[in-house]
Every structure is written in C-alpha cells, then in structure tokens.
Amino acid sequence: MNSIYILWLRQLKRYFRSRSRMIGSLGQPILFLVALGFGLGPVFAKAGQGNYLEFIAPGIISMSILFTAIFSGIEIIWDRQFGFLKETLVAPITRWQIMIGRTLGGATVAVFQGIIVLLLSLLFGFRIETFVLIPQMLIFMLLIALLFTALGTAIASVLEDMQGFQLIMNFLVMPFFFLSGALFPLQGVPKVLEVIASIDPLSYGVDGLRGAITGSFHFGLSIDLIVLSSATAILIGIGTYLFSKIQI
C-alpha cells in the first residue's frame, strides 16, 4: 500500500510544481468552450437542440481529462529517458503495484484538471441543476481518468522514446475525442459513425458525465459504468504484463 501511495504522491507533486503545464493545458478547453460553445450555439439552438454550451461542457471536461490522463501515462517515457524508471524498476515491489500507483497518480491529476475545466465552464455560463449531481459527475470523471491513464501507461511501457508520440496523438487520442459524441449528439448520426462511437471507450465516459447532469443517457448508466470499469481493469492487467517485460 505504501509503495502505491508514494508513486501516487510523486505524480501529484510533479503536477503541482509545474504550474506552466497546468495553465498551458487549459488553453485548449477554453478555446473549445468559447469557439464551439458560443460559435455553434445559435445553429444548435436553431436546430431545436437547446443550449449547445450545456451540451458540450461535459464533452470538453472529458476532453481535458482524456488529454491529461494520456499525457500522465506517457510520462513514463520521460522517466525512461531521464533514468528515473530504473530506480522504480529495480525496487522490490510488484509490477502490479507500479501500474496501480502510476495509474492512480495520473488519474488524480487528470480529475483535478477536469475540475478546473468544470469550474471554467461554469464561468462561461454552464449550469448544473443541483449539487446532488456532483458526486456522480466525479465518479465518471474518475473513471475516464483511470481508463486513459492506464492506456497511456500501457502504451508508454512499450515505447522507447517520444518518436511514436505524434502517432498516438493523431491516430488514437484525437479519434477518441472527436468520435465520442463529446461535440455532437449520437442520436441520428449515420450508422457507421454510431458503430465507431460505440467502440470508442470515451463515448461511455462522455455519456455518463452528460447523463449525470441531464439525467438522460444514450447508452444507459449501468452500461457506461460496466464498459468504463471493465476496460480499465483490462488495461491495468495488460499494463502490468507489459511492465514485467520491460528490460533496460
């Protein structure tokens, strides 16, 4: 338990010490909220869908959690390049503990980033009906964060350097975001897109988070919970295995 705690604590310390990173990663969500929320708002309203800002705020919160989570996972590549990974690998702890500690650490950071974006979107006019919804929102934020930190960590354990990073961004992270229903309702989209969205794990996170606020789900609350938690469990398993295979 203590090993998991110190791995978690290290990630938090690193995050809170790099203010520039914290502030820098808020640029994109703000841009999306302003440009899309206000820019597409009138079109969305004209189509009879209601307030677009209300609609995309959960999507943008999910986006910032997705990005932060994947980055936190991928940070292991820096650990590898700066030599610190050896210190962790040579320690008498199970690879399972390393995977869990890193995933919890990265996920906590990502949830924190998500909360900042949530507060920002409240500033831009996003409204939450009642504060009773907040625990349910936090649960979904945490699930999204855990899932994608585990994914980032698993990927990073097989990458030697940052060369493959662009590939991951363009062919994994961006599609996860754009095809998840974060920016548009999944009702009535072409069949192909609907199928793709249903294999994108972020769709379930966005759906759960949005459902927590509006009360209406696309996939359903229990399906969202089951998909997110089982995908996370599988990725932690894969990550643990990949960690045990690392040779330096």
Added chain:
Amino acid sequence: MANDNIIEVKNLVKKFGDYTAVDNLSFEVKRGEVFAFLGPNGAGKTTSIKMLTTLLLPTSGSISINGFDPIRQQHETRKSFGIVFQDPSLDDELTAYENLEYHGILYGVPKGLRRQRIEELLKYVDLWERRNSLIKTFSGGMKRRLEIARGLLHHPKIFFLDEPTLGLDPQTRNHIWSYIKKLNKDEGITVFFTTHYMDEAAKAADRVAIIDRGKIIETGTVQQLLKKTKTSSLEDAFLSLTGHEIRDEAVSAHEAFRAHHQMHSR
C-alpha cells in the same frame, strides 16, 4: 554461513541479435569484498551489472546474488542490493529528501528508521543542508553523492556501482572513493563496481577482474595481476593481458552492437 561467496556467476552470456555483449563470464565475489570490473567502454560491464540486478534477462548462464536467482527470485534479489547506475536516475522535480523518501518507502523501510537513516546518510555525503533543494539545482557530483546515499538507505548486502565517477572532476572522484571505502569498512557491505580508470581499480578494489570484449581475461588482486604479467603497473598488466590499451575503444556495448549490425546489414 556455508558459502562465503555473496555473488556467484557461471557461464553468463548475453547476446543482442548475433552480437555477443557478454561472453561466458564466470566469477565469484566474497562477502565483504570490494570487487572491480576493469575494462574499456563496450567491454560488457554495464550489461553484466544489468543482468545481476534483474534489469536484463541473460541469454544463458546462472547467477546467484546473496543466495537468490535474479531471474526466478526477483523480489528477494532486489531487496539484497543497492545500486548506483551509470547514468543519473534521480527525479529532478523532487528534492533530495523526497528522492530518498521515495526510495525508502519502495524498499519498505519503516518510518522511524527511514527518517533516521535519511538524515544519517545525507550528513554522510554532505548534503543535509541541501535536503530541501530540488535536484535540478544540483551539480553532477552532488547528484552522484545523493545516489550513493540512496543506494544504501535500505541497508543492502551488496552495493553495485556502475562507473560511479564517470564525468566527475578528480577532486570529486577522490571524495566519492573515500565514501565508498569508508562504507565498506563501517557497514561491512560488499562493493561491486565497474570502471575504466586504472587508478580507481588499483586503489579501491580488493580484487579486480579484467574484462574485454565481453570476456574476463584475468581475475585477482592487483599484486597477483602484476606478478602474473611481470609488469609494474596495472596499465602495463592490462596491455599485456588484452594486447591493447584501455582507451582504445571508446564505444559502449550498445554502440558496438549497432556498428556491428550496420556492418552486417550493408
């Protein structure tokens, strides 16, 4: 103890593709001894240390570290040793104290003992005053001293040091060797280090293994090596045993492997 060899290595081989980095090494290190691997860069020293410390799987051969097998008993093996790697391995964004705390917790050192030991070791390496400074403000010598303190935190039986003075100025080098020798005396810890500096091997080690191109050429005390080669300095002994000077090959095993690979793929 029936067996006073704390490290036993038999027929150890590591191949990367068709390049043999470590070629059939066999040697023993006695409990409490200071043992050195002396050889040029690319001789296979780091690759050997990695296999002894569970970071790399051997192609073949057997290893015993404090009675444990680093392949099948990774956990027990990892508890038995401390290590200073050739390249820096500290977290730059944490303070000196936090780096040690991280290590102590991962190695399961209980809180009270951990605090006491961290203070003692930081004072030992003259870094107590800087305990709350971030590592990114440290010089190379300070980082190395901190890594030595860290490697000893959990009271290991064996201390591995891979080129511990590489890139440091002569004064700092002396300083570091005085720590290591004092440790060996004070804590009775077995020290295994690699170096390509003749003077360090001659001054610090009880026994030296001369390693070249993945093979151990000769093992013995410096006196034995000199006697055997009928030379008066370790430099001459090395030349006589390997047929070249130690500075001839300034490539690491990895580079040698790459060069070898490129040659064959042309």
